[in-house]
Amino acid sequence: MxxxxxxxxxxxxxxIEWLPWVLAVICFFAAPTYVPLGSYVLTxxxxxxxxxxxxxxxxxxxxxxxxxxxAGAYAAGIFAARVTGEPLLGxxxxxxxxxxxxxxxxxxxxxxxxxxxxxxxxxxxSLCLEVANKATDWTGGADGLGGFKVQPIxxxxxxxFLGKTAxxxxxxxxFLCWWLVRRLVYSPFGASLxxxxxxxxxxxxxxxxxxxxxxxxxxxxxAMAGLGGALLTQTTQFVGLKVLxxxxxxxxxxxxxxxxxxxxxxxFVGPLAYLVAQDYLAKQFPEYWYFGIGAMLVLVVMxxxxxxxxxxxxLIARVRSRPS
Amino acid sequence: xxxxxxxxxxxxxxxxxxxxxxxxISVGLSVTMGLMGFVNLAHGVFAMAGGYVMLSAMNSFxxxxxxxxxxxxxxxxxxxxxxERLLYARLYTAGELEQVLFTIGLIFMSVAVARLAxxxxxxxxxxxxxxxxxxxxxGRDFPAYRVFLIVFSVSIVGLLWFGVERTRWGAMxxxxxxxxxxxxxxxxxxxxxxxxxxxxxxxxAALGGALGADxxxxxxxxxxxxxxxxxxxxxxxxxxxxxxxxxxxxxxGVADTACKYWVPEFGAFFIFFxxxxxxxxxxxxxxxxxAA
Numbered sequence: 001m002x003x004x005x006x007x008x009x010x011x012x013x014x015x016i017e018w019l020p021w022v023l024a025v026i027c028f029f030a031a032p033t034y035v036p037l038g039s040y041v042l043t044x045x046x047x048x049x050x051x052x053x054x055x056x057x058x059x060x061x062x063x064x065x066x067x068x069x070x071a072g073a074y075a076a077g078i079f080a081a082r083v084t085g086e087p088l089l090g091x092x093x094x095x096x097x098x099x100x101x102x103x104x105x106x107x108x109x110x111x112x113x114x115x116x117x118x119x120x121x122x123x124x125x126s127l128c129l130e131v132a133n134k135a136t137d138w139t140g141g142a143d144g145l146g147g148f149k150v151q152p153i154x155x156x157x158x159x160x161f162l163g164k165t166a167x168x169x170x171x172x173x174x175f176l177c178w179w180l181v182r183r184l185v186y187s188p189f190g191a192s193l194x195x196x197x198x199x200x201x202x203x204x205x206x207x208x209x210x211x212x213x214x215x216x217x218x219x220x221x222x223a224m225a226g227l228g229g230a231l232l233t234q235t236t237q238f239v240g241l242k243v244l245x246x247x248x249x250x251x252x253x254x255x256x257x258x259x260x261x262x263x264x265x266x267x268f269v270g271p272l273a274y275l276v277a278q279d280y281l282a283k284q285f286p287e288y289w290y291f292g293i294g295a296m297l298v299l300v301v302m303x304x305x306x307x308x309x310x311x312x313x314x315l316i317a318r319v320r321s322r323p324s
Numbered sequence: 325x326x327x328x329x330x331x332x333x334x335x336x337x338x339x340x341x342x343x344x345x346x347x348x349i350s351v352g353l354s355v356t357m358g359l360m361g362f363v364n365l366a367h368g369v370f371a372m373a374g375g376y377v378m379l380s381a382m383n384s385f386x387x388x389x390x391x392x393x394x395x396x397x398x399x400x401x402x403x404x405x406x407x408e409r410l411l412y413a414r415l416y417t418a419g420e421l422e423q424v425l426f427t428i429g430l431i432f433m434s435v436a437v438a439r440l441a442x443x444x445x446x447x448x449x450x451x452x453x454x455x456x457x458x459x460x461x462x463g464r465d466f467p468a469y470r471v472f473l474i475v476f477s478v479s480i481v482g483l484l485w486f487g488v489e490r491t492r493w494g495a496m497x498x499x500x501x502x503x504x505x506x507x508x509x510x511x512x513x514x515x516x517x518x519x520x521x522x523x524x525x526x527x528x529a530a531l532g533g534a535l536g537a538d539x540x541x542x543x544x545x546x547x548x549x550x551x552x553x554x555x556x557x558x559x560x561x562x563x564x565x566x567x568x569x570x571x572x573x574x575x576x577g578v579a580d581t582a583c584k585y586w587v588p589e590f591g592a593f594f595i596f597f598x599x600x601x602x603x604x605x606x607x608x609x610x611x612x613x614x615a616a
Contacts, residue, residue: 061421108604114420115363116607119559120600126552127596134589247548250428257425287440294432301426302414 011186020268024171028164036163041275042170043231046177048256048267050224053181055253056262057190058217059197060110061118063249064125065225067105070244071128072098072226074145077239078138081148088153091173091230098226099219101128106218110211113200122246129244144240159235166235173231177224181264184220193217197262254293257300260307269308333464335582341470342539343577344477347570349532350557351484352525358501358564360416360518363423366430367529367554368547372438374400374530375542379447389452396534401527408522413515431547438544446541473535480531481570488566497521501564556599562612571610 027038047069054060075097076090084090109120132139139145152158157165184190195203196210203210233239242248251274259270274293282289304311353367374396381392415423455472458465488494500507500514508514533542540550557576561568576595583594602610 055421061424063424108600112603112607115357115559115563116603116609118363118420118424119555120603122552122555123596123599123603127593127600130592130596246551250432250548253425253428254432261421287436289436290439291433291436294429294434294436297425297429297432298411301418301422301429302411305422 011182013182017265020265021171021175028167028171032162032164035167037275037279039163039166039170039235040232041272042167042174043228043235044252044255044271044275045268046170046174046228046231047225047252048259048271049177049181049264050221050228051252051256052261052264052267053184053224054217054221055256056266057185057193057197058214058221059200060214060218062121063118063246063253064121064123065221065252066244066246066248067121067125067128068098068102068222068225069229069232069248070125070132071101071222072229073233073239073243074132074139074229075226076230076233077145077148080150080233081145085149085151087150087169087234090150090234091227094230094233095223095227098229099223101226102222103215103219106215106222110214110218125244125246125249129241132241132244139239142241144238146238148237150234150237159237163235170231170235173227177227178264180220180224184217185264189213189216251293254297256307257297258307260309263309266307266309273308330464331585335585336578337466337470339578339581340574341473341577342536342581343574344474344481345532345536345539346553346557346577347532347573348477348480348535349529350554350561350569350573351481351566352522352528353554354558354561354563354565354569355497355501355525356522357558359497359521362412362416363420364412364427365424365551365555366427366434366547367526368551369431369434370400370404370526370529371533371536371550371554372434372542372544372546373403374527374533375537375546376438376442376447377530378534379449379537379542380442382450383448389455393531393534396530397527400530401523404526405519405523408519412522413518416518431551434547435544438546442544444544446543447537449538449542451538469538476535477532480528484528485566493517493520553595556595558609560599560602560609562609565609565611568609568611 024038024042028035031038047065050068051062051065054065055062072094076094079090079093105124109117109124112120133141135141150159153165153169157169159165192203192208192213195208196213200210229243232243255270255274256267257270258274259268259272260266278289281292300307306313349371350367352370353364356362356364356367377399378392378396381387381395382389387395411426415426451469455469457468459468459471461471488497496507496512496517499510500512500517504514533540533546540546553576557569557573560576561570561572575598579598580592580595583590583592606612
């Protein structure tokens with residue numbers, strides 16, 4: 001698969017890159033009924049960005065990224081239930097917990113490649129799910145963890161019923177994540193990650209610290225996934241076992257592929273398209289919806305490997321190449 | 325002591341039955357992954373399809389059990405051959421990511437179809453009269469169906485091993501697993517070999533799914549829920565081998581049953597820990613080829 005993206009010398013922010021943020025703010029004012037859905041979309045974009053960093057740029061194929069999302073979600077939930085409902089501290093706890101888990105598991109599993117790596121990611125998620133399922137005193141088990149209060153952000157902004165605070169809160173966090181990922185991807189570090197993805201052997205040959213780079217990116221990605229999970233916990237004030245499931249990992253992959261792997265804005269477009277379509281279709285035709293995403297995945301793999309953004313790129317290239 | 329011995333025998337027996345089912349389902353996966361290098365996460369779909377074919381043949385059309393079992397094998401093998409030619413074959417040269425995504429897509433589609441056709445609940449299993457009840461054996465009772473299951477699976481495994489180790493087709497498969505380019509160079513039609521082997525592997529999965537319908541309930545989420553176990557069998561056992569997954573399946577069957585019996589609060593922990601440990605120790609699996 002030829003991924004778009006990679007090392008670009010000119011890392012200045014282009015004008016069009018402000019478009020998502022403008023749209024996000026417009027949505028906030030223009031469509032207040034969709035604000036709760038919007039918060040969820042923003043959370044999933046953070047999660048998709050984190051996956052994009054290791055899958056799209058680092059080339060690590062994982063079936064278990066929900067382990068870190070879930071770890072962050074549960075850490076934030078347990079922290080809110082047992083210690084304090086201060087949201088920023090909760091975010092920090094969720095991020096650190098998932099980052100630590102990512103560091104430990106990354107150190108272990110990134111020594112392997114291929115099927116073994118795929119299996120290990122799956123096994124770790126299954127293990128986390130089993131822990132959350134059995135440690136009912138802490139996690140509530142199959143009933144989920146709820147009933148905790150999240151305090152106002154900085155003591156000023158209360159979480160309201162309409163979800164307006166939550167939306168802006170998610171938007172600010174997403175902005176920070178976007179800034180970080182963008183910096184990483186355009187840095188020499190990002191370039192070396194892309195190198196590992198494109199040709200692992202050659203990166204070893206030129207003396208790049210491949211394992212170390214992979215572990216660092218894996219840890220960052222896990223921490224960011226945990227941040228997303230913690231956000232979900234705080235905005236919905238509930239954590240269920242679903243955040244650790246294999247199906248969430250699968251769905252996330254679908255979103256990222258739909259948008260376009262290995263490009264920052266693929267992680268923006270994919271969750272948006274997927275979740276809005278889901279909101280319209282899934283409630284009315286749940287079976288057809290599942291069939292539809294399956295079929296879409298197969299079609300994307302067969303015919304449009306760059307996702308939505310890849311299609312747009314191809315269209316633009318075609319228009320430009322046409323003699324006027 | 326007497327009680328402990330009784331539970332030991334019972335765990336070993338049920339674990340054996342479960343392990344055999346796991347093996348019959350997963351062996352095809354090991355071969356397709358080893359032979360074609362294809363990461364087929366949708367393998368559980370064939371097992372589920374086999375279960376549905378057998379159960380609807382028996383429940384709706386009153387087909388006798390052995391015929392329904394044969395129907396499951398044949399129907400799924402044929403269907404998988406069509407799938408292989410139309411879709412899978414195009415992705416043999418694609419990257420791992422494409423294969424993973426494509427097969428996840430297949431899982432989503434099959435889950436939706438199963439739910440549309442049969443609803444979300446597990447299908448009822450009505451065993452034939454002659455397989456109900458208990459068998460007396462060494463002063464103990466064993467459920468007749470499980471005994472049948474073990475005996476039947478062992479004979480299938482025997483046949484399969486004979487086929488792979490002693491026939492011309494088996495020699496061709498082994499040659500292609502070891503060195504595909506060389507196999508092609510000496511005139512083996514590998515794409516036909518792939519299609520046949522894929523169909524056989526899927527048919528076996530269907531047989532396993534149908535046989536095991538009593539142990540692993542046939543329901544729409546089947547391919548998602550049990551995927552981990554099928555993959556563990558293959559990854560721990562080693563790709564492309566027949567022996568490896570056999571050992572792994574029996575180990576997992578017995579260990580899982582033992583854990584659920586004696587320490588239910590630990591659930592499936594042991595399996596996952598063991599998997600992680602084995603893969604770190606030998607990333608290519610217990611009996612896998614050393615990575616080149």
